[in-house]
Every structure is written in structure tokens, then in C-alpha cells.
Amino acid sequence: MSTSIKLSIADLLTELVRMPTISSDFAANIEALDWIEGQLGELPLDIKRFEHNGVPSLVATTRSVKNEKNPKLWLAGHVDVVPATGDLFVPKITGNKMTGRGTYDMKSAIAVFIRLLQDLGDNLNDYDLGLMLTGDEEPGGANGVGWLTQRHGYRGQAVLLPDSLKNWELEISAKGVNFFRFTSSGKDAHGSRIWEGDNAVERLLAFIDVLRTHTTTEPCGDPKHYHHTLNIGRLEGGEVVNQVPHTAEALVDIRIIPGTSTNDVDEWVKAAQTLVPGITAERLQGQAQPLISPPTEATQLFLRIAEAAIGRQIPHVHAHGGTDARYFADHDIPVITINSDGGEPHTKNEWVDLADLNVYYRVVKRFVDEWAGL
16 A cells, blocks of 8 residues: 555554454464555665564664664564454444554554654654564564564664553563463372372462462552462363362463562472472463663653653553563663553453544654654
């Protein structure tokens, strides 16, 4: 499509939400990036496409960037979304609110980025600016931003990543992520003669209870919930009600606050295995150290512009979820993680306020002018 025909931010978002870009559907994510590249095709940008382990990425930089891997500012985001039923890929608008999978996490920001680049048009040569879009943030980002930064050497002097879970709040830290598959082995027996068996489900739960001693259970009494957490995402074991199960498996998500590392979590697991034998542990993709992102010069500029636009002070918060900011932070690249008005990501009620999204566009536009303009 010619970039001379500009869709509104709402129309861009509508088109993006209609694409069922579930993380595991590489073809859908490639198609989405193809469409985005088409929106940018006539602009003075150098566009590169990547693919690693099936995961697609798109990187575009203005031609005034002296080092295409190190622009003054990245506009960064992900096109992939968590699984959803087909009806959630049909965006619905009621008043100023659009609902649908990915409206808030995070296709609304991508729509803003596309329209911004189109509006800058031929003037893009006056900016030290890049766009980085990937297709695997939801399962951890290792084959997208992780691969681009760690294997291809992409850096940058600042990153705008609107992937926060609450509107107009600046994330200054994020919990570390630890995904595990734990498997227990026991001995089967008749359900009426449990003393002749070794219940693998009970063994696995006992093991997890040991791990829980390092985390906080809810309700905790802390409204900010600034503590370690443990969630059992899936638990499977046994076949019938009257048999002692001999195997069991659990998928477990452990989040840790800054000051604790993934190595510490590994030690927790080893200690629990000693106390409860017969458990094997496998780390799953998505591991991330806790992130601390103190405000920098770029962050302070964005805050001044945003606070003037919305007429209130923006709170600084500690995030419970992880984002691709982890990979930039590994290279000491400042990340600004702040979003417009919306909410309920990963649910059937996910939404974004279209009127506020236009406010967000104006904030980003001014920030890009002042920070990345030459």
C-alpha cells in the first residue's frame, strides 16, 4: 500500500488487531511485518528483515543514522500476542474504547509508531531514529530482541518501549522471570493400598511447598506486591482416581525482585531437590534477571513532555511482568517503558482508549523531535 494514503491510528490498529499473530504462528507474524513494511515502503528508511528459529523481526533506521545498529533512539515493540479465540481478533469500538487481542499489548503503540514515521515522511532524514519490531516477546523474546542485541550487536542510546501493563506509569524496575518444568517420579499402586506406592503428585507438591518458603503467598498485605512470587501454571499427574500416580509434571513461574538473581533461584531448586528427592528440573525459555531502570536524561525529557500533556505527575512503579527491556538493559541501554490509557492485557476484555492514544502520539512526536532530531 502506498504511504501517500495514510490510515488513522485507529484504522492502523484495527488492521493490526485483525491479524492473529499468536507467538507460535510464525507465518501470521511474518504477514504482519510484511504489512507494516508495506506501510513504510516509500519512506527514506533502510529496512532489514531477520528470522531466527522461525521468529521474524523488522529493523528500520533513518538514513541519517551514522551507525545503523546504534541510533540515538529506538522505537521498539512486538507484534506477537498470547493465544485467543477468533472473536478477539475482531476489534470492537464503543465510544473511545477499542477492545480486542493486542489492542493494549502492544499493537496500539505500533500503530502510533507507523503513523509517526509516515507523518515525518521525507523529514526522517533529519532524525537519528530506528524502529525495531519482533515476533516473540510473549514467550520471552530470546529469538527477537535477544538475538538482535546479543548476536547482531544492535545497541542504541535510548529505547521507547510502550509495553507496560498500566497506563501513564513509568516502570523503573521489573521482576526477574524464571520458568521451570518440574517432573517427579514415584511408584504406582492401587488407590486403596497407598502404602504400597509412592504418590508422584504429592511428592511434586511437597517439592513446590519447599520452593514456596522463598516466596510470599497471597494475600500478602502489601498493595504493591513487591516480593517474590511462585505460580503453578499447569499441574498434571495420574490417570484414574483409584490409582497412585507414578509420574507428575508442573510448569512453574517464579518471579524475583531486584537483589535476587536467577542463580539464587537455581540454588533454591537444588536445595529443594535435596529435601525432596525424585524431582528433575528443566529451565524453560524466558529466563530474565531482575531489571532496574533508573530515570535517565531521555526518560526525564519524556516525563516532562508527558506530564504537561496529561496534566498530572506520572508515578514511578515496580513492574511484576517482564518485557524485552531486559535485553537492552543487559547492555546498559536506557529504556522508557510507559503506555497510554488501556488495560486488561491477556484477557478477553483487553482494551485501549483511542482518544488517549492520540494524546500519546503527540507526546511521542514531541519527544522524538526533541531527543532524536538532528
